[in-house]
Amino acid sequence: MTASLDAPLDTAPTSADAPVPPVDGAESVEAVARRAKVASRALATATRATKDAALHALADALVANADRIVAANADDLARGRESGLSAGLLDRLALTPDRIDGIAAALRELAGLPDPVGEVVRGSTLPNGLRLRQLRVPMGVVGMIYEARPNVTVDAAGLALKSGNAVILRGGSAAASSNAVIVGVLADALETVGLPGALVQSIDAWGRAGAVELMHLRGLVDVLVPRGGADLIQTVVRESTVPVIETGVGNCHLFVDESADLGDAIAIVLNAKTQRVGVCNALETLLVHDAVADEFLPIALAELADAGVTIHGDARTLELAGDEVATVPATDEDWATEYLSLDLAVRVVDDLDEALDHIRTWSSGHTEAIVTRDLASSERFVAEVDAAAVMVNASTRFTDGGQLGLGAEIGISTQKLHARGPMGLAELTTTKWVVQGDGHVRP
Amino acid sequence: MTASLDAPLDTAPTSADAPVPPVDGAESVEAVARRAKVASRALATATRATKDAALHALADALVANADRIVAANADDLARGRESGLSAGLLDRLALTPDRIDGIAAALRELAGLPDPVGEVVRGSTLPNGLRLRQLRVPMGVVGMIYEARPNVTVDAAGLALKSGNAVILRGGSAAASSNAVIVGVLADALETVGLPGALVQSIDAWGRAGAVELMHLRGLVDVLVPRGGADLIQTVVRESTVPVIETGVGNCHLFVDESADLGDAIAIVLNAKTQRVGVCNALETLLVHDAVADEFLPIALAELADAGVTIHGDARTLELAGDEVATVPATDEDWATEYLSLDLAVRVVDDLDEALDHIRTWSSGHTEAIVTRDLASSERFVAEVDAAAVMVNASTRFTDGGQLGLGAEIGISTQKLHARGPMGLAELTTTKWVVQGDGHVRP
Numbered sequence: 011m012t013a014s015l016d017a018p019l020d021t022a023p024t025s026a027d028a029p030v031p032p033v034d035g036a037e038s039v040e041a042v043a044r045r046a047k048v049a050s051r052a053l054a055t056a057t058r059a060t061k062d063a064a065l066h067a068l069a070d071a072l073v074a075n076a077d078r079i080v081a082a083n084a085d086d087l088a089r090g091r092e093s094g095l096s097a098g099l100l101d102r103l104a105l106t107p108d109r110i111d112g113i114a115a116a117l118r119e120l121a122g123l124p125d126p127v128g129e130v131v132r133g134s135t136l137p138n139g140l141r142l143r144q145l146r147v148p149m150g151v152v153g154m155i156y157e158a159r160p161n162v163t164v165d166a167a168g169l170a171l172k173s174g175n176a177v178i179l180r181g182g183s184a185a186a187s188s189n190a191v192i193v194g195v196l197a198d199a200l201e202t203v204g205l206p207g208a209l210v211q212s213i214d215a216w217g218r219a220g221a222v223e224l225m226h227l228r229g230l231v232d233v234l235v236p237r238g239g240a241d242l243i244q245t246v247v248r249e250s251t252v253p254v255i256e257t258g259v260g261n262c263h264l265f266v267d268e269s270a271d272l273g274d275a276i277a278i279v280l281n282a283k284t285q286r287v288g289v290c291n292a293l294e295t296l297l298v299h300d301a302v303a304d305e306f307l308p309i310a311l312a313e314l315a316d317a318g319v320t321i322h323g324d325a326r327t328l329e330l331a332g333d334e335v336a337t338v339p340a341t342d343e344d345w346a347t348e349y350l351s352l353d354l355a356v357r358v359v360d361d362l363d364e365a366l367d368h369i370r371t372w373s374s375g376h377t378e379a380i381v382t383r384d385l386a387s388s389e390r391f392v393a394e395v396d397a398a399a400v401m402v403n404a405s406t407r408f409t410d411g412g413q414l415g416l417g418a419e420i421g422i423s424t425q426k427l428h429a430r431g432p433m434g435l436a437e438l439t440t441t442k443w444v445v446q447g448d449g450h451v452r453p
Numbered sequence: 454m455t456a457s458l459d460a461p462l463d464t465a466p467t468s469a470d471a472p473v474p475p476v477d478g479a480e481s482v483e484a485v486a487r488r489a490k491v492a493s494r495a496l497a498t499a500t501r502a503t504k505d506a507a508l509h510a511l512a513d514a515l516v517a518n519a520d521r522i523v524a525a526n527a528d529d530l531a532r533g534r535e536s537g538l539s540a541g542l543l544d545r546l547a548l549t550p551d552r553i554d555g556i557a558a559a560l561r562e563l564a565g566l567p568d569p570v571g572e573v574v575r576g577s578t579l580p581n582g583l584r585l586r587q588l589r590v591p592m593g594v595v596g597m598i599y600e601a602r603p604n605v606t607v608d609a610a611g612l613a614l615k616s617g618n619a620v621i622l623r624g625g626s627a628a629a630s631s632n633a634v635i636v637g638v639l640a641d642a643l644e645t646v647g648l649p650g651a652l653v654q655s656i657d658a659w660g661r662a663g664a665v666e667l668m669h670l671r672g673l674v675d676v677l678v679p680r681g682g683a684d685l686i687q688t689v690v691r692e693s694t695v696p697v698i699e700t701g702v703g704n705c706h707l708f709v710d711e712s713a714d715l716g717d718a719i720a721i722v723l724n725a726k727t728q729r730v731g732v733c734n735a736l737e738t739l740l741v742h743d744a745v746a747d748e749f750l751p752i753a754l755a756e757l758a759d760a761g762v763t764i765h766g767d768a769r770t771l772e773l774a775g776d777e778v779a780t781v782p783a784t785d786e787d788w789a790t791e792y793l794s795l796d797l798a799v800r801v802v803d804d805l806d807e808a809l810d811h812i813r814t815w816s817s818g819h820t821e822a823i824v825t826r827d828l829a830s831s832e833r834f835v836a837e838v839d840a841a842a843v844m845v846n847a848s849t850r851f852t853d854g855g856q857l858g859l860g861a862e863i864g865i866s867t868q869k870l871h872a873r874g875p876m877g878l879a880e881l882t883t884t885k886w887v888v889q890g891d892g893h894v895r896p
Contacts, residue, residue, distance in 0.1 A: 051837070054836075054837075054839075055836050055837065134858065136857075136858055140847060140851065142857060142858075144874075149869050150839065150869070228690070232869050232870075233869065233870055247671070247694055248694055251690055251691055253696075253697075253868060253869075253870040254696075255870070271892065273892075274891075274892030277892060277894050278892065278893075278894055280894075281894035281895055282894075285894070285895055381892075388889075392887050393497070393498050394494070394497075394498065396497075396593065396885075397885065398885065398886060399885070399886040399887075399888060400885060400886070400887050400888070401888050401890070402887070402888070402889045402890065403889065403890045403891055403892055403893070404583060404888055404889070404890030404892075404893040404894075405890075405893060405894045405895050407894075407895040408583065408888055408890075408893065408895060409886070409888075413895065414579075414585060414886070414888075415577065415579055415585075425696060426592050426593070426675050426676065426696075426883035427675075427676055427696040427698070427870060427871040427883070428870045428871040430883050430884050430885070430886075431587075431884075431886045440869035440870070440873050441873050441874075442839075442840065442841065442842070442843060442873070443841060443842040443843070443852070443857070443873075443874045444835050444842075444843050444845070445842060445843070445844045445845070445847050445851055445852075445857075446831075446845045446846065446847070447844070447845065447846045447847030447848075447851075448717075448846055449714065449716075449717030449720060449721065449824075449846055449847075450721075450846070450847040450848060450851065451720050451721055451723075451724035451725075451728070451847075451848045451850075452724055452728055452848050452850040452851060452856065
């Protein structure tokens, strides 16, 4: 998973925040989108060789301009410190020459991935002789709305380029200076390899009003991908008439079944909760079958406490927690919360049915896991849980494009339309039916 | 294609129009949706045998209750006549025992189609031993908003059932009496085979306010499919926070290239324009290469005139039309119009570039066709036209789930997300990643 999924919500930027005014006061975000649409045509029929050469050119240009980028980033960091951004946010905002090298390396890796465009998804010859092919083609123009993460600017540009799309970026006021320089560097680099610079454009200069305008450019913008906190995503979902792919909240559960291998269960719980806490595929609620609670919980809770985890437990859990375990009584708010911190909600349930009920009530549809040795329990859990990913005897942390072998990832979709789970390059494409005849008419 | 895609917009119904008030004044559309969600769970894990038996039970029940349905339909027709519905709309609204037999037969055909649920879309074993499968699973709850077509009530219920989804139907005031009886018959029939009646529910009784409430039940309703005129679809797109699949307008073009077999071109133009006029895949604009206009147009226009077609032509076309051809000078409005009638816009273009330009400007992204014998022209047209379907030497009328071998069809999507072109059963499903390990944790 790209780390940026876990960014807390940027404070709402206003037009007044925008550090770079539109170059031409009369120009609109719509004009930006029209340029993107025209530019996207050049890319739609570009070969993989052209696109990969462009990715390498972008990477080289970022490294060559690292000093300028770091200088602009220093301005953003100074403004961020003044406005009281948290240490975590400042760290996410910060760019160093090393980080820029890493971002450039990711672009070069993208060049190594297969091109999704042109894949024949389905094909056949009909009884009447018509030859059908359903081809994978670029969407056209992709909009990204995200927050205070200059690395996402490059990631999104690279993924869009490789999948044959133009991209319009709204990166938020906190990273506006960094993003302005980065987008300029990327656009110039595209021109050097003969592609239009308008394939990568920022609308940060239009502030929040520009983002809202972008959300209404249905027909010009083919899809909008919001990345960030729940508030940002909900705003885009509510406001946008452009189709949105929601990248969502992960309130992930793990159920330790009566038949679980308790050693495996402890290892998976620790990994899912503590391997990285601020990410959407981290564990947030542990459900334990009543029959193994007495044996499992005292050990599991002690190990979690050693790792610094605070337990938000139901009454039974609190009884089983040793004195060394930091505990808080759990309320419904705990069952609903994606902590993104060293906190874990824990509940003892009567059986698989109660676990499924709990998950049905509180799941965000991201990742749900079971630890079990019982085939029937495993199959019921897989069949009945309604989520993008279901794990059997594995950590929730595997819901990730890289881990699942999809290559690069633009986000993790928790909605059901178009893409569900990790979204790779193929999810930034659509399809086109091509039907070839010899003068065929319909009888 | 199901004919209902071409229905003109129902006159906006108001709550006052609703002939059947909600059974319980306190109940909300949200309560209906919650029942649907619960009911959908029973269906999500049902076997194909169960679903197919239910489809046969629905068909039998419709035939057995044909008298009641026809009687309710007579009320709708009487109200329709009073309110001045056109003859075309009244015909679409009308149900007879024969038509009910036809609708029932379509349900039985649906039972013969493969079950999309459970298909393994992708799968692999990762280097670390994790076993991955991406399974096709039902969406959950599908909402349908359509107009004055009681046959769509049954089609939508059947497609939803076969694909494992509950359906909430908003069929409009004009067909409200028919739909109320039909939904009652379908729900009762579901109960006889042990499935919840709440799998098929109508919200017609809540009127227009109910439709708006449905559009905001994100989380409870998984997808909304509007079917009807452009105004209806645009209203849903604008208003809905539930993800929408747009079934759209077909402003379809055909370009007769310099190298075309002119005999084929005439046959295809006639078929595409006149085989059925009120449908979204009918031809609306003919573009003719300048080099063949003198030879092609006089013959083609005469044959179109014989078939009763009025030509809306550019200056060159009007010059080439014989006296027997009914002509009107074309304006930009003609290039933009989906006539759905015996009218055709005709323009002579300088070359393929001008044809592509015209299509780029006016296309609704449904179906575009070229008649050519030149490989390079064919390949450029296929690559550069941005539409759900591109036809080479074949009629636009082939953009249809049945014609393309997809089986049943719920509509034709002109958007790029999730489904593009004819939408069959698979497009009413989503996927779920299932990951099986043996205590796997992320390093």
